[in-house]
Amino acid sequence: MEARDLRVSDAEREHVGRLLQRAVGQGMLSLGEFTERMDTALAAKTRGELNAVLVDLPGMQMDPAYTNVAHPSVVPAPPSGVPSPPGAVVGTPTVATPPVGVPAAGGHPTQQPLVIRGRMSTITRKGRWHVPPALILDTRVGSSTLDFTEAVMQSQVVHLTIDDYCGSVTLVLPPEATADLNDVDSVGGSVSNKVRTGPPYGPLHLVVRGRVRFGSITARYPFGTTLRRMLGS
Structure with a gap:
């Protein structure tokens, strides 16, 4: 059997996922x-x-010589007491985080995206959670709420x-924030933007892209925001 026909494990798929995240951080892939x-x-x-x-x-690229997916700098673990070669990664490699805040050509964020993944679960991010310039939400059959009203923004x-x-x-934005959901593809689902669009001028401008299949995406302000505006408070 050829090496390319060997079955892969979840650990190998996850490692390739980390390499893809690294490629985004280095500007080789768009989100x-x-x-x-x-x-x-x-x-x-x-x-x-x-x-x-x-x-x-x-x-x-994957190296077929290894049982697990391997980066070209991965080497077998040396005998006990023998130091590893400089720059080599022993065993399953970890992916270095790219420099924070270094813009790529075209103004796209180069920091490694924060990946939030859920399967048949409820995901909530609220309070003073840290938000990098790029996020990826990968969900299946569940409910997700990202509340940015008190979040700590890096950009x-x-x-x-x-x-x-x-x-x-559900995306909850602080008052005066804006959002762009025009690049979201919907198949048998719904995309609802209840916040201001347009150029970024407030505390946050959220650019949303991707796809929703047989589900829904809603961007809104906190409950009561419209009433407070009408009352002038």
């Missing part, structure tokens, strides 16, 4: 491309199928990529 390739990686059954998402990414503009199936996503 949309990351979402498409992550879908392919999660569905891959063989090493050949998994390698297909990495073949055009320099330095991130005024936040890029959110959503890949949802049979779920509901």
Whole structure:
């Protein structure tokens, strides 16, 4: 049997997912491309199928010589007491986080995205949670609420990529914030934007892209915001 026909494990799929995140951080992939390739990686059954998402990414190809998916700098663990070669990663590699706050060409964020993943579960982010310039929400059959009203932002503009199936996503924005949901594809679902659109001028401008299948995405202000505006408070 050829190496490309060997079956892959969940650990190998997760490792390839980390390599794809690293590629986003280095500007080699857009967030949309990351979402498409992550879908392919999660569905891959063989090493050949998994390698297909990495073949055009320099330095991130799978190495068929290893039992697990390996980065080219991965080497077998040395005997006890023998130091590893400089720069080599022993065993399953960890992906270094790219520099924070370094903009790429075109103004897109280069920081590694924060990935929030859920399967048949309820996800809530609220209070003073830290929000990087890029987020990825990957959910299946569940309910997700991302409340940005008290969140600690690293940038005024936040890029959110959503890949949802049979779920509901609620985005709660602080007053005066704006959102752009025009790049969300909906299949048998709904996308509802109840906040201001337009150029970023408030505390947050949320740029949402991705897809929702048989689910819903709603962007809104906190309950009572409209009434307080009418009363002038």
